[in-house]
Amino acid sequence: MKKLFITILAVFLMAGVVGAQSLCCDAQPGIVTYTLEIDGGSPIEGLTFTEVADGGDTIHCIYDVSGMSIGEHTFRAIAVDTSGWESEWSVPFVARKPAPTASMKIKKN
Numbered sequence: 001m002k003k004l005f006i007t008i009l010a011v012f013l014m015a016g017v018v019g020a021q022s023l024c025c026d027a028q029p030g031i032v033t034y035t036l037e038i039d040g041g042s043p044i045e046g047l048t049f050t051e052v053a054d055g056g057d058t059i060h061c062i063y064d065v066s067g068m069s070i071g072e073h074t075f076r077a078i079a080v081d082t083s084g085w086e087s088e089w090s091v092p093f094v095a096r097k098p099a100p101t102a103s104m105k106i107k108k109n
Helices: 002-017
Strands: 022-026 031-038 044-047 050-054 057-064 071-081 093-097
Touching: 022 050, 031 057, 044 057
Parallel strands: none
Antiparallel strands: 022 057, 031 044, 031 071, 050 057, 071 093
């Protein structure tokens, strides 16, 4: 389960932070909650997820990143199954939340 979770975590963090408002991962049978650590802070336990259709697949979106500050953030996660068993902490993953882009028009007088 650890190798599977690390692979899934890398995918969900890369896809979730760049260009989306939530951290998401592939749906994992039997997983009911996640614990997430951001930037070495206190673990956020009991995160439930929203199942979202993504093409022909279903993904779990577990954390809203829209309110996070711009810049690099380090994430680790634990998956918890229906029996209460927890995975080990995932390998830390660093992702960067980009600054909003501004558009500018130059008019010739």
